[in-house]
Amino acid sequence: MAKQNSQKNYDYRINDEIYGYSQVRIIGDDVESKIVSLREAKNIAESMDLDLVEVNAKINPPILRICDYSKFLYELKKNAKKNKQIQTQVKEIQLSVSIAQHDLETKAKQAINFLNKGDKVKVVLVMRGRELSRREENKRSILSFIEFVGENGVVESMKDEGNKTIVILKKNK
Numbered sequence: 001m002a003k004q005n006s007q008k009n010y011d012y013r014i015n016d017e018i019y020g021y022s023q024v025r026i027i028g029d030d031v032e033s034k035i036v037s038l039r040e041a042k043n044i045a046e047s048m049d050l051d052l053v054e055v056n057a058k059i060n061p062p063i064l065r066i067c068d069y070s071k072f073l074y075e076l077k078k079n080a081k082k083n084k085q086i087q088t089q090v091k092e093i094q095l096s097v098s099i100a101q102h103d104l105e106t107k108a109k110q111a112i113n114f115l116n117k118g119d120k121v122k123v124v125l126v127m128r129g130r131e132l133s134r135r136e137e138n139k140r141s142i143l144s145f146i147e148f149v150g151e152n153g154v155v156e157s158m159k160d161e162g163n164k165t166i167v168i169l170k171k172n173k
Helices: 038-047 069-085 101-116 131-140 140-152
Strands: 022-028 034-037 051-056 062-067 092-096 120-126 151-160 164-171
Touching: 022 038, 022 092, 034 038, 038 051, 051 069, 062 069, 062 140, 069 101, 069 120, 092 101, 101 120, 101 151, 101 164, 120 140, 140 151, 140 164
Parallel strands: 022 062, 092 120
Antiparallel strands: 022 034, 051 062, 120 164, 151 164
């Protein structure tokens, strides 16, 4: 059984912290789900050498889980960490200065699909040789790409790095 004063989580009351109920519903891995008195629930948990954890106090009768409290907290933390790991990815699309109109539309549709999935899109315009001397003129392809994406994406950042122009698009909310 868990110690009362070690690793206390204020969201859940355990063992002797639970009081004020005449009837409760008990659940657990090796326990049949049933409605019993609070005293009987505490006796069952004690006989199994497990803890009684108040899971849901807002319903009538309240739900109490018979389990190992430290294992219960570990599972909660593990699930919270797993949910936190689901984050957005950055997908990259490369353009050239002399890209054909149809190719530009195809890549824009691909970017829209990425944005709708919740990912960010990094659009890279690479310039080579003489194209570098007409940098502003060559940005037309990246600007028309942004027009094709339209309302689906918003420019988060735009920067020039040497022979590249990089635009990061995120989903329009």
